[in-house]
Amino acid sequence: MKICPQCTTELEDAATKCVSCGFQLEKPQRTLTGKVVKWLFIVFNVAMICWVVVGMGLLDQDSQSSALPRGTEDTEGMGVTVIILIWVLCNFIFGLVVWDTRAKNKALQESHNKVQE
Numbered sequence: 001m002k003i004c005p006q007c008t009t010e011l012e013d014a015a016t017k018c019v020s021c022g023f024q025l026e027k028p029q030r031t032l033t034g035k036v037v038k039w040l041f042i043v044f045n046v047a048m049i050c051w052v053v054v055g056m057g058l059l060d061q062d063s064q065s066s067a068l069p070r071g072t073e074d075t076e077g078m079g080v081t082v083i084i085l086i087w088v089l090c091n092f093i094f095g096l097v098v099w100d101t102r103a104k105n106k107a108l109q110e111s112h113n114k115v116q117e
Helices: 032-062 075-098 107-117
Strands: none
Touching: 032 075
């Protein structure tokens, strides 16, 4: 039997949360898949930041050239805009996957599994 440190209620050994006061006894842990997805999300964002910084640096170097054909002056800025749009779209999708693989309360998972059966 476990004892809640906040309200001293006796609880079952498998309890992760106190039934009386709602105190979280054990912090839910991410699964291995959740940890991998979270780190891939972080690496993706760092890579995109680097890509934008490099793209902006190339934009500054190329913008000093006055030998550009007429009508192509703004295409370099459009490239950075497309990179940022790709970043936002992929970040939204990837963020949903990270959110879905977050650490969940075991009691909620067990009750959800019982409902599905």
